[in-house]
Amino acid sequence: MPLSTRRKFVQQTSMALLGSMLVPEAINMQVIMTVTGPIKPSVLKFTLVHEHILVDFIGAKEQNKNRYNAQEVFETALPLLKDVKTKGCFGFVECTPMYLGRDVSLLHRLAMASGLTIITNTGYYGATGEKYLPAHVYKETAEQISGRWIDEWKNGIEGTGIKPGFIKTSVDKGPLTPTQRKIIDAAALTHLATGLTIGVHTGDGKAAREQLEILNARQVLPSARIWIHAQSEKDNAYHIEAARAGSWVSFDGVNQKTVQANVGYLQTMKGERLLGNVLVSQDAGWYHVGEPGGGKFQDYNCIFTELIPALKQQGFTPQEINTLFVKNPARALTIHLRKMA
Numbered sequence: 493m494p495l496s497t498r499r500k501f502v503q504q505t506s507m508a509l510l511g512s513m514l515v516p517e518a519i520n521m522q523v524i525m526t527v528t529g530p531i532k533p534s535v536l537k538f539t540l541v542h543e544h545i546l547v548d549f550i551g552a553k554e555q556n557k558n559r560y561n562a563q564e565v566f567e568t569a570l571p572l573l574k575d576v577k578t579k580g581c582f583g584f585v586e587c588t589p590m591y592l593g594r595d596v597s598l599l600h601r602l603a604m605a606s607g608l609t610i611i612t613n614t615g616y617y618g619a620t621g622e623k624y625l626p627a628h629v630y631k632e633t634a635e636q637i638s639g640r641w642i643d644e645w646k647n648g649i650e651g652t653g654i655k656p657g658f659i660k661t662s663v664d665k666g667p668l669t670p671t672q673r674k675i676i677d678a679a680a681l682t683h684l685a686t687g688l689t690i691g692v693h694t695g696d697g698k699a700a701r702e703q704l705e706i707l708n709a710r711q712v713l714p715s716a717r718i719w720i721h722a723q724s725e726k727d728n729a730y731h732i733e734a735a736r737a738g739s740w741v742s743f744d745g746v747n748q749k750t751v752q753a754n755v756g757y758l759q760t761m762k763g764e765r766l767l768g769n770v771l772v773s774q775d776a777g778w779y780h781v782g783e784p785g786g787g788k789f790q791d792y793n794c795i796f797t798e799l800i801p802a803l804k805q806q807g808f809t810p811q812e813i814n815t816l817f818v819k820n821p822a823r824a825l826t827i828h829l830r831k832m833a
């Protein structure tokens with residue numbers, strides 16, 4: 493069927509599926525929201541907390557769904573998703589935000605076809621010189637911006653009925669620009685209204701610290717924040733400080749070249765008894781819109797084939813590995829209010 497008809501069909505199918513499920517509106521429902529509906533946190537098993545399927549780097553002004561063939565992306569990604577599922581993956585957090593190629597109908601189709609539990613997001617990406625921010629960000633207040641994100645939580649994304657499972661934002665290195673500060677503030681307001689966890693792609697430790705100050709001003713606890721790309725900060729002291737404050741610290745650049753470095757980060761956090769605040773993922777995938785066939789698509793296997801064997805060799809116990817890949821993702825993604833008393 494033609495692309496537009498198929499897209500409509502997918503959306504209607506998603507709506508029908510979601511209509512029959514429990515769709516919580518209130519905060520503190522203690523569920524995890526996936527693209528196929530809410531699940532109990534105890535249902536979530538081994539989860540990759542930061543991966544991508546489709547990414548379009550053209551910029552907010554020009555980004556749209558006509559720039560790629562969703563069927564081609566589907567056919568490219570599906571075998572790799574099925575492959576990582578056979579390796580033991582259950583949950584898959586897709587971190588591509590809107591204006592950078594978020595396509596929730598595509599994610600829904602891939603979840604159904606692969607059997608993986610896929611989670612999507614709401615929020616804006618303010619890093620990379622703010623190239624991926626829509627123009628309205630500069631005119632609107634944090635309250636108005638958060639209103640748009642809260643609407644996606646309440647009413648679903650782009651008419652599909654599919655809901656975000658977390659907030660994804662991003663900032664460059666500190667100090668943050670006024671607009672980046674506004675986005676973090678909008679994320680704090682969205683958290684207070686929805687209980688969604690705030691993931692922030694972060695340039696360095698100073699930027700990570702400044703985010704917690706903005707959240708603190710809204711009485712949002714550090715445990716509501718995931719410091720995405722913590723490996724971009726080389727000074728461990730920042731990771732330890734953030735984790736001690738209760739924040740999630742995400743080392744999410746695992747690939748063949750960085751396995752040993754990641755073992756090192758995890759050994760440091762283990763030595764500080766902070767593994768309970770650490771997340772690990774790969775930032776893999778990436779069908780690049782605009783490149784023939786999507787360019788090089790990185791598989792999702794490295795954690796299973798290389799990192800976990802290396803961790804075991806260094807004395808990490810099955811319980812510690814379970815903490816990193818099962819317990820922590822479930823806790824980090826459980827939708828509930830984290831506000832100072």
Ligand SMILES: [Zn+2]
Nearest residue numbers: 542544587775
């Ligand atoms: Zn990423």
